[in-house]
Amino acid sequence: MQYFNSDYLEGAHPKILQRLVESNMEKTEGYGTDEYCESAREKIRAACKCPGAEIYFLSGGTQTNATVIDALLHSYEGVIAATSGHISVHEAGAIEATGHKVLEVESEEGKLSAKTVERYLASFEEDETHDHMVAPGMVYISQPTEYGTLYTKEELKEISDVCRKHKIFLYLDGARLGYGLMAKDSDVTLEDIAEYCDVFYIGGTKVGALFGEAVVITPTVKIKHFFTIMKQHGALLAKGRVLGIQFDTLFTDNLYFEISKHAIDMAMKLKEGLAQKGYKFYLNSSTNQQFIILQNKEMEELSKNVSFSFWEKLNDEYTVVRFATSWATKEEDVDALIQLL
């Protein structure tokens, strides 16, 4: 059986475990005030070339999204997101549970366009009844998107320009950010993201950590009492160093980028294999998630030997499924998978 159903099948990169073991009996302050967290913060600031950034470590993506979005919005504001966005679909209403509407707008292959955002904002402002409506207070995007697609630097800049023109925040969900940054056709760097976004997070859970996401609050925005807001959201880990050590390791000697590159290499090999075998792609992804269209019968057959993800029903006969690689994917397993196809 080959497992390509997600990018969080394994534990953590061995170097992380090693450092957890080494530091285990040290005594540190709690709640992210320890030296490991501080060191990780410095390395992330350096990687983002953003010395003024504030960095916080949280445990998971949904928790991070809900905490950050609630912290950025006034009570009467909502967040613009793609109808296919993670916060729109797969967070069990975590954003609404904090009282904020997700203002869903159309997207293409998971991506919002600056034009769509501009149209939404202009239309809101022109609407004579807009005082009876949820005011858009920020835009949520993810890089890569749920569909593995990527914003180019130019697209990111355009969305950022629209947000700044309308004085709303831009927040980027980087659950799989490493895989986006290392995609061969991507021209977006961490520095670009820190420049164009107000807040973003660097995903650890899917990129080498046991768990953990690093929120980067750039100097364009001041969030008062984010520590307390985290506590209120149940997002403040007592032994914060467990997160600090993980991110410190990931941002030492380029580990985060190297292991991300490995996942991309594996994904590209798999993509090529799928193409050669004549599989039909649902869309063209250059990141670690590959989506193909299978006839239902074919899907059933394949699922006997391979574990992949159901994505969505295309119609009564065909289904979209996802294969994901990760930092932990072994080349031999990709080879074995291609054999099986």
Place this chain on the structure above:
Amino acid sequence: MQYFNSDYLEGAHPKILQRLVESNMEKTEGYGTDEYCESAREKIRAACKCPGAEIYFLSGGTQTNATVIDALLHSYEGVIAATSGHISVHEAGAIEATGHKVLEVESEEGKLSAKTVERYLASFEEDETHDHMVAPGMVYISQPTEYGTLYTKEELKEISDVCRKHKIFLYLDGARLGYGLMAKDSDVTLEDIAEYCDVFYIGGTKVGALFGEAVVITPTVKIKHFFTIMKQHGALLAKGRVLGIQFDTLFTDNLYFEISKHAIDMAMKLKEGLAQKGYKFYLNSSTNQQFIILQNKEMEELSKNVSFSFWEKLNDEYTVVRFATSWATKEEDVDALIQLL
């Protein structure tokens, strides 16, 4: 200047004011426990032929929707509504403020179809990731819709059947219910609504009252402590009798239906006038709201003498506007308006 911009331009039907004056110095218990409220409840139960219904009086539509929806849903559930529904667009996120997602689905001229609801529910249930999603706990519709359109008895029954099959609630927003019931082409009665819906409300604010909506909870659903839930939502009026007296008057001698019929007569006269003058309708409405398409320049011109509602921009050249009649519209004003057109 002629005013057709909304159906809440005037105060209340004179009979209501008369009874408020007559009863003014009587002393009654507060919070809807007085005899006027009880009498109104009995009359509404009779009008709905639903002796087991529980009736509560609230102050306005958004308040009522938020209170009822929050009362009906579990914390992890959301409400299915048309993308054009009042709760989706024009309640400033009041539903989300109670922690619940509005699950917006496509509609036609403001109406949901049983098919759309069924497809949504089936797709939710089939989705292997649905435990990570907001569970649909109820369906919200309005009669008439925001666009003045109406569900037929058959359509209502179909939606109701889908809801009951999937064990979720059906809730009907009747802000303009009188105008729906008295529309000439409507085959839906109050009794039908009480049969097919679990909860609905009979609008007073737009149909003859100073303010007030009557929530009807049918015997298919038990809401524990709705009184306390109202209080928590700031929806419990101290002098509840002010609402009781209004609804008692509206449901005495068919007043609610008669004044609704008058609004329909006025709307049909206006509709005919508009048609004769060659105006283009945005859609075909048989209720008190008529939507027409005006060239922007024409709209500007007309707005000098007539007050109507901006509805939405159709495109850069044309705009949809709304004319509304009500229980208070005078025939001479309709005549005058037609002259002006």
Place this chain on the structure above:
Amino acid sequence: MQYFNSDYLEGAHPKILQRLVESNMEKTEGYGTDEYCESAREKIRAACKCPGAEIYFLSGGTQTNATVIDALLHSYEGVIAATSGHISVHEAGAIEATGHKVLEVESEEGKLSAKTVERYLASFEEDETHDHMVAPGMVYISQPTEYGTLYTKEELKEISDVCRKHKIFLYLDGARLGYGLMAKDSDVTLEDIAEYCDVFYIGGTKVGALFGEAVVITPTVKIKHFFTIMKQHGALLAKGRVLGIQFDTLFTDNLYFEISKHAIDMAMKLKEGLAQKGYKFYLNSSTNQQFIILQNKEMEELSKNVSFSFWEKLNDEYTVVRFATSWATKEEDVDALIQLL
């Protein structure tokens, strides 16, 4: 049977009904944007000698408290209130439903002292763990309090000073404000309240109106988008003029103050009568609520002829009950009551 159980037993002052009748068929804009509301605002600004105040009209006390408090606080902040405060006890958790903790502190006869507030704030600031706690963002007081007691001008100033020193808001619940202002031993004017508080409301429901409270936002605080916040809380009345007309009437020719004075006169007459008959007062109130201690048997006996309010059990044998007068109380009824005692 004599009714002294609350101050909202009757409808509205006849002058209000008269103006509702007179204006009934006029057509006005909705949501408080009409000329009646504007006129009422001007009169209230004048009465408060606070030309820069923003005024909004809401329907009831709990609704007003929840809307204002949610509007003033950041998500991580709470509101300091007396343990006996209305928001602490009798609003069914309306404040918490908006996500904010009521930080209950001890009070004496319903009153907070500046000292208590200062101690709370100092203790919070000194506490090394305060980033894990709810930050106090405002103080809530009521005038008169739940127990009919009053803050003196000096006490109000002291609390205000503490709040300003610690940069938190002071909000005053004036559900019965008229009765406080007209109490014979009160040295507090509307102008004082507008000076010492950041936001307060002038109660209509209990002082002559059918329903309605006027929120006064003084120039010391800017609340962005309060209109939208009201809508989100279900607190925006469609026919806003119904509130505007009521407050315009109450603030014409000193009506609000005159009818409040009448209630006080009636209360003082009743108080004297009670004293003469030897009843034991629970506390000394100079406002429209009088609290006495009755033996349970005596209470039962009296309740055959008089309707009063159960307040609280003092112990197994004695109960505290409340008699309330209002703008509508007739002198002959007070006489009759005293006869009965």
Place this chain on the structure above:
Amino acid sequence: MQYFNSDYLEGAHPKILQRLVESNMEKTEGYGTDEYCESAREKIRAACKCPGAEIYFLSGGTQTNATVIDALLHSYEGVIAATSGHISVHEAGAIEATGHKVLEVESEEGKLSAKTVERYLASFEEDETHDHMVAPGMVYISQPTEYGTLYTKEELKEISDVCRKHKIFLYLDGARLGYGLMAKDSDVTLEDIAEYCDVFYIGGTKVGALFGEAVVITPTVKIKHFFTIMKQHGALLAKGRVLGIQFDTLFTDNLYFEISKHAIDMAMKLKEGLAQKGYKFYLNSSTNQQFIILQNKEMEELSKNVSFSFWEKLNDEYTVVRFATSWATKEEDVDALIQLL
């Protein structure tokens, strides 16, 4: 420098790290559906002698409390807790953020008494205005309490009886449960807790784990869709096995109890040392937290060589401080500390 400031200074018990290392490259399903979680669940059910219990793993105490309490309560209900309870003071309003009031009642040394709870519930039920109040839906206690004190089996039973009589839930916060169970004077077993409580959690963060709490839902209560509720609260860890492995290890070969016992042994040694040196105890604790009263000057002096916790100011001259031991405390460090005192 000796560190006794908290019980979460170190990482995890070495056996846990060892198993994380061993299992690291295995591929498992996410979200707690893996075999490690299942194995841990079985072992916990056995330890509680409660085969029908449902077990879920969450990341931290505040998160767990907010998720469980929100899941157990109706929207109009609140939770009774000691004024000193963790949810009352040190969770930054996490409970209120979910819309529920914490109904704070007096406690003694952190403990609620059945009598206090009974009085609260009886008084609520007798209060004629209780429909305007937050309905108590559950009781929250912790074992050990914030003050290190313990409920006896009899006390626990009495509180449980009161709750069952009034049909509300009893929930126990076991952040430090191991240290309570192994206290020498405790007669309460895990089985007792599973019998008397409806839901409780077994703390891992403070008792040997890197992080993690195991929620035990006993068969007396059915929580529908707790998985989705966890997701909505940002409390669903993607790599759920990281929690499963930790609890599976803790509940293998009595590890949880043995390491808890060690912490108690160390605490008792420290307690004896403190007593011999003449320190004054704030209260008598038989668990891993010891509270003593220091003169401020003395406190300052001691803090040069020992790290302890500020607890609260007793008065202007004296302060209460806390020393905590844990599974990781070394005997030599306790000896060294005693030398220093």
